[in-house]
Amino acid sequence: MRQGQGHSPSARARSARPVLIGLAALGLALFVLPLLGLVIRALTEASGLALLEPAVRSALLLSLLVSTAATALAFVLGFPLAWVLARLDFPGRRLVRAAVTLPMVLPPVVAGVALLSVFGRRGVLGPALSAMGIELAFTPAAAVLAATFVAAPFLIVTLEAALEAMDPRLEQAAATLGASEWRILWTVTLPTIRPAVLAGLALSWARALGEFGATITFAGNVSGRTQTLPLAVYETLQSDFEGALQLSVVLLVVSLSVLVGLRGHFLGAPAEAQR
């Protein structure tokens, strides 16, 4: 009999807590220690002039451009997809949702190979695109497409959840008040799900900024043309650990400023979504 083993009721009730708290502390250390190590070593060892090098600046600029363009493209195509998934009932909806979210679980390098096999020179659409004078693979446009492919699902999933949680009577009220469907979209739907839009854009932008596998496979690693910052970090690491440290800190700072800049909306998003 368990009760005969001498534990008091309160001790039995509490016994899970120290274990959970201990494991949580271990988990926190796993996330914080590497970042702390990165910052400490960069501060103590690196001379801190990485940003002045033209190659670094062009990689940073390209990264910012590519992730911003990818996020814009993700929104233009992703909002309609989220809307269709949330509002229309049609056969195959689950398949569409699976197809749209697959890139979240797909290894990025596989995404790169897949993009290459369609848009590459010898890909399915390659000859047709060549005939029109369009070469996608190994261009900055390919970097944008690769980043969109891996990042858009984060935006779509966030937007679909918000559209489904939205009170349908708001759009109905706007319709009875005479607003056209476009007007309802701009003046009621998007403003109502604004926190989710901002959170989704931030998630998508951050994912695009860090994109590596699909980019190097589909867009290549041409300095000044398709070499984004993560690619530059990887290449620098082969010969120059100190340089890689500096570049990593640059990426860390950019990512952190997005998080801090959107803190109100981003961290507030889960609570607001429950309203």
Next chain:
Amino acid sequence: MSASHLDAELSLRRGDFGLSLAFTADAGATVALVGPNGAGKSTTLAALAGLLPLTEGHLRVGARTLEAPADATREPPQARDVGMCFQGQALFGHLSAVDNVAYGLRARGVARTQARAMAHSWLERLEVGGLAARRPAQLSGGQAQRVALARALITAPSLLLLDEPFAGLDARTHAEIRELLRRTLAEFEGVALLTSHDFRDVEALADEVLVLEHGALAQRGSPAAVAAEPATEHLRAMVDAR
């Protein structure tokens, strides 16, 4: 606004639920829909507003046919000239009270300044002029209901639909809103329809009562007439509880 007679023969299916209901109402009349939850009150209002399509029947306001499935006529909610107050108000959370009220005019192309000026005067009329700048989250239930009423009335609709306008209000606010509605509806030239679970609202506001059960009309008459001989258990309980 032209005085408009309402002629409705509503028939629709929605999953397991079917609605089949015919009635008419004269311009200026207020019609109360009563019945238990699921009897079809809100469905009737949604069908009148064009939010649910009819499968059979017709809907005419004045000389205008809003919906007639037989000859494939179906005006969208935007073109129906209805004002609807939803249960829980459904105010736009990102807009101030005055911009909520101005919304219908803006959608009709009225300039912002003019729309806001008219919205202000409607808020004054419904005794919430001082709350124009507030967001819906900063309004009490009674205040939000007044704003929602102003939003529905500002376009001078020929059909005013009030879905449970007293839901969630405390007793004192309920009585205040009832009195406000009584005065407002007295001046309203179109047909007003409202749903309520409280027979005192029906007596104070309605010229005619439609008693619904299982999506069909169980009884029809003036408040005094249906109260004298309630045809359904639900109505009897409502009358006894007044």
